[in-house]
Amino acid sequence: MPKVLISDKMDPKAAQIFRERGVEVDEITGKTPAELIAMIGEYDGLAIRSSTKVTAEILAHATNLKVVGRAGIGVDNVDIPAASAKGVVVMNTPFGNSITTAEHAIALMFALARQLPEADASTQAGKWEKNRFMGVELTAKTLGLIGAGNIGGIVADRARGLKMKVVAFDPFLTPERAVEMGVEKVTLDELLARADFITLHTPLTDSTRNILSAENIAKTKKGVRIINCARGGLIDEAALKAALDSGQVGGAALDVFQTEPAKDSPLFGTPNFVSTPHLGASTTEAQVNVAIQVAEQMADFLVSGGVTNALNMPSLSAEEAPKLKPYMALAEKLGSLVGQLTTGSIGRISIHAEGAAAELNQKPLVQAVLAGFLRTQTDTANMVNAPVLARERGIEVREVRTEREGDYHTLLRVSVKTEAGERSVAGTLFGDAAPRIVELFGIKVEADLDGPMLYVVNEDAPGFIGRLGTALGEAGVNIGTFHLGRRQAGGEAVLLLSVDEPVTADLLAKVKALPGVKVAMGLSF
Numbered sequence: 001m002p003k004v005l006i007s008d009k010m011d012p013k014a015a016q017i018f019r020e021r022g023v024e025v026d027e028i029t030g031k032t033p034a035e036l037i038a039m040i041g042e043y044d045g046l047a048i049r050s051s052t053k054v055t056a057e058i059l060a061h062a063t064n065l066k067v068v069g070r071a072g073i074g075v076d077n078v079d080i081p082a083a084s085a086k087g088v089v090v091m092n093t094p095f096g097n098s099i100t101t102a103e104h105a106i107a108l109m110f111a112l113a114r115q116l117p118e119a120d121a122s123t124q125a126g127k128w129e130k131n132r133f134m135g136v137e138l139t140a141k142t143l144g145l146i147g148a149g150n151i152g153g154i155v156a157d158r159a160r161g162l163k164m165k166v167v168a169f170d171p172f173l174t175p176e177r178a179v180e181m182g183v184e185k186v187t188l189d190e191l192l193a194r195a196d197f198i199t200l201h202t203p204l205t206d207s208t209r210n211i212l213s214a215e216n217i218a219k220t221k222k223g224v225r226i227i228n229c230a231r232g233g234l235i236d237e238a239a240l241k242a243a244l245d246s247g248q249v250g251g252a253a254l255d256v257f258q259t260e261p262a263k264d265s266p267l268f269g270t271p272n273f274v275s276t277p278h279l280g281a282s283t284t285e286a287q288v289n290v291a292i293q294v295a296e297q298m299a300d301f302l303v304s305g306g307v308t309n310a311l312n313m314p315s316l317s318a319e320e321a322p323k324l325k326p327y328m329a330l331a332e333k334l335g336s337l338v339g340q341l342t343t344g345s346i347g348r349i350s351i352h353a354e355g356a357a358a359e360l361n362q363k364p365l366v367q368a369v370l371a372g373f374l375r376t377q378t379d380t381a382n383m384v385n386a387p388v389l390a391r392e393r394g395i396e397v398r399e400v401r402t403e404r405e406g407d408y409h410t411l412l413r414v415s416v417k418t419e420a421g422e423r424s425v426a427g428t429l430f431g432d433a434a435p436r437i438v439e440l441f442g443i444k445v446e447a448d449l450d451g452p453m454l455y456v457v458n459e460d461a462p463g464f465i466g467r468l469g470t471a472l473g474e475a476g477v478n479i480g481t482f483h484l485g486r487r488q489a490g491g492e493a494v495l496l497l498s499v500d501e502p503v504t505a506d507l508l509a510k511v512k513a514l515p516g517v518k519v520a521m522g523l524s525f
């Protein structure tokens with residue numbers, strides 16, 4: 001039974017779903033990195049929010065870990081390259097807390113416009129300072145949206161309901177989507193110059209870090225009010241403090257900080273500064289949503305191989321997964337076969353699906369071929385990191401589909417382009433379940449690829465098989481299965497033999513010494 005650790009506070013629905021779906025679950029929150037390192041080895045899945053930092057060091061000790069599930073959106077607390085290198089799938093729940101977070105941004109905008117926290121503190125202190133707190137209306141003001149994705153889109157919708165004009169800076173926002181959202185797409189400089197309120201809704205990346213730098217804050221309209229419910233690091237906090245002190249910025253509300261938990265900040269106590277402790281996603285509704293979603297996604301993956309909302313794997317529904325399973329095994333074997341039989345650099349790998357195979361989700365098949373192929377070059381290759389490794393090695397990957405059936409009702413062909421030309425292997429499924437290779441470099445064969453194997457190319461001549469059998473017998477090697485194919489009578493023939501022991505260099509030397517042998521290699525699957 002797979003076992004999951006919930007290491008951050010999560011709605012109890014998550015644990016309930018894991019149990020109902022046959023996944024054992026421990027809820028242990030508030031552990032230090034060292035404590036997590038000590039315990040992570042026993043878990044297949046790790047369900048987190050933003051407190052647990054899934055570092056390369058923790059992943060290095062996660063010997064059984066298959067999936068990290070983030071009950072939320074931002075995954076900047078997960079080292080995704082390190083997870084991918086280990087073959088650990090990283091999932092998030094991209095929509096479960098969007099409305100809640102957008103509402104928090106709107107709440108903070110009102111808090112700034114009417115100085116609600118300060119007015120509340122003053123009133124409760126018995127001061128009744130009616131003349132001190134003069135607010136501004138939101139109606140007809142310009143809201144500058146930096147990042148117009150899911151949350152930005154909801155904020156824009158609510159702001160338009162408040163009769164605000166919304167301008168948006170987002171390099172990936174299409175003009176059509178901007179029209180649909182009712183926002184005006186502008187450059188960053190234009191937004192800075194025009195906005196009365198600025199709200200940030202981008203992930204933290206190299207291109208967004210310090211997007212509100214001292215230089216950009218200086219370009220804003222005097223008295224602008226700034227809201228950040230996305231990620232600390234988008235705003236230069238020292239520059240924000242200086243701009244609040246000088247009055248360039250009329251108010252700022254931060255839900256997120258460069259360093260969290262933010263227990264101390266020069267911003268604390270600054271007039272017109274409002275803060276919340278990363279509460280953007282903290283509503284009952286959002287936490288139930290993300291808890292249910294993360295548990296369902298992780299259970300699907302651990303129990304039936306379904307992949308949803310993964311950041312480092314193509315999606316695969318829980319219904320598709322069992323159907324794809326034997327194809328993935330075939331794809332991986334074909335990739336491995338072609339990798340073991342090819343020497344020299346590979347410029348391109350093409351994966352051609354024919355007949356029933358062409359109707360399937362191709363992405364996981366392609367990744368399985370690449371993983372099988374690359375594992376012949378590096379032990380670290382897996383389904384998750386294979387596309388990145390292929391790209392790093394300059395291998396072009398092509399996908400071709402032909403729905404029409406050929407000789408087989410379903411066929412996968414893997415071709416590699418080398419300096420010596422294009423070579424291909426092909427395989428099918430017998431009874432829709434058992435992978436069989438049916439073509440090897442243009443020669444028809446019919447073989448299962450399993451365990452240690454001996455691959456021989458020889459001139460087709462009477463007596464050869466007997467001599468090979470004798471050589472193997474004399475070396476004490478037992479033959480499991482024996483598959484033979486040839487281009488034409490008397491031409492080039494191919495032999496694939498499964499043997500009970502790995503093929504040794506000694507045995508290969510003996511086989512190579514037999515008359516007519518052109519190639520002899522040991523393979524393993």
Ligand SMILES: NC(=O)C1=CN([C@@H]2O[C@H](COP(=O)(O)OP(=O)(O)OC[C@H]3O[C@@H](n4cnc5c(N)ncnc54)[C@H](O)[C@@H]3O)[C@@H](O)[C@H]2O)C=CC1
Pocket residue numbers: 072073074075094097098101146147148149150151152169170171172173201202203204205207208229230231255256278279280281282
């Ligand atoms: N405070 C909280 O509790 C929460 C914070 N968040 C944060 O909110 C962020 C946004 O979430 P979603 O809207 O769901 O993400 P999203 O992926 O739907 O939208 C992000 C938008 O940022 C845009 N973008 C990327 N680079 C940009 C750049 N250099 N300049 C301007 N725009 C850029 C993208 O094109 C995209 O439209 C998340 O990355 C997460 O960090 C999310 C949920 C809760």
Ligand SMILES: O=C(O)CCC(=O)C(=O)O
Pocket residue numbers: 049050071072073074075097278279280281282
């Ligand atoms: O889980 C939380 O409270 C934080 C949510 C968040 O920051 C996110 O989903 O990106």
